[in-house]
Amino acid sequence: MELKQQIDLERLPKHIAVIMDGNGRWAKEHGKQRIFGHQSGVNSVREVTEACAELGVKYLTLYAFSTENWNRPAMEVAGLMTLFAKTIMDEVKTFQKNNIRLNAIGDLKSLPKSNYDLLMKAMEDTKSNDRLILTLALSYSGRWDIANAMKNIAFAVQNNEIKPEDISQDTVNAYLSTAKMPDPELLIRTSGEERISNFLLWQLAYSEFYFMPKYWPDFKKDDLYEAIINYQHRERRFGKTSEQIVNKKEDE
Ligand code: IPE
Numbered sequence: 001m002e003l004k005q006q007i008d009l010e011r012l013p014k015h016i017a018v019i020m021d022g023n024g025r026w027a028k029e030h031g032k033q034r035i036f037g038h039q040s041g042v043n044s045v046r047e048v049t050e051a052c053a054e055l056g057v058k059y060l061t062l063y064a065f066s067t068e069n070w071n072r073p074a075m076e077v078a079g080l081m082t083l084f085a086k087t088i089m090d091e092v093k094t095f096q097k098n099n100i101r102l103n104a105i106g107d108l109k110s111l112p113k114s115n116y117d118l119l120m121k122a123m124e125d126t127k128s129n130d131r132l133i134l135t136l137a138l139s140y141s142g143r144w145d146i147a148n149a150m151k152n153i154a155f156a157v158q159n160n161e162i163k164p165e166d167i168s169q170d171t172v173n174a175y176l177s178t179a180k181m182p183d184p185e186l187l188i189r190t191s192g193e194e195r196i197s198n199f200l201l202w203q204l205a206y207s208e209f210y211f212m213p214k215y216w217p218d219f220k221k222d223d224l225y226e227a228i229i230n231y232q233h234r235e236r237r238f239g240k241t242s243e244q245i246v247n248k249k250e251d252e
Pocket residue numbers: 020021022023024025026064065066069080191
């Protein structure tokens with residue numbers, strides 16, 4: 001049976017997050033410059049986006065550039081920024097055709113102005129699409145997100161909009177950059193590294209992690225299907241006992 005047919009469409013994750021890693025090593029293996037790996041990674045972005053839209057996954061969040069990635073050689077950073085701009089320009093038509101909404105999280109103001117403007121325009125142009133919300137994490141880090149939320153909560157307290165005693169987990173959720181999204185049920189990381197690298201720290205509290213050895217430019221639709229099938233074989237207990245989970249299923 002084909003992999004895709006093994007997926008239980010009733011139990012799809014609503015939100016999948018991906019740490020797209022290994023572009024540089026992929027390029028090195030092919031005897032090319034690192035930027036060539038990043039360029040090839042764009043094909044995998046298309047694969048995963050299309051596959052999610054076809055299956056009916058509602059939210060896909062891709063870690064494209066971390067706060068820490070600013071510390072890479074200036075040439076690579078500049079190459080990545082040019083690639084982001086080109087990709088966003090090229091893909092808007094496809095987003096419109098496929099009813100995909102583009103979203104972005106991170107310290108977007110730190111991007112070059114031309115990138116920022118392009119991104120805002122693409123987000124505006126696609127804002128009424130609702131088949132899939134594709135979020136790019138750009139100049140993003142989990143600690144930045146949490147610190148930024150704290151800062152804005154403090155301002156809200158100062159302006160008498162919130163009382164400190166009323167601050168709850170829901171308040172924090174509402175001030176994070178992912179406020180309108182459910183937490184990811186599934187996190188995928190390519191390239192064999194098994195770490196979060198400062199991605200969605202708060203939001204991944206109960207996510208299932210799926211690490212795979214392939215480098216990002218080699219990622220195909222079947223890799224997404226495999227990750228989802230693997231996810232569907234897991235028992236998510238959220239602190240409860242296995243018996244509680246099984247009995248609840250039987251009650252349904
Ligand atoms: C991921 O690939 C893309 C970005 C972080 C922008 P890398 O560039 O980290 O590739 P490796 O990990 O060096 O192979």
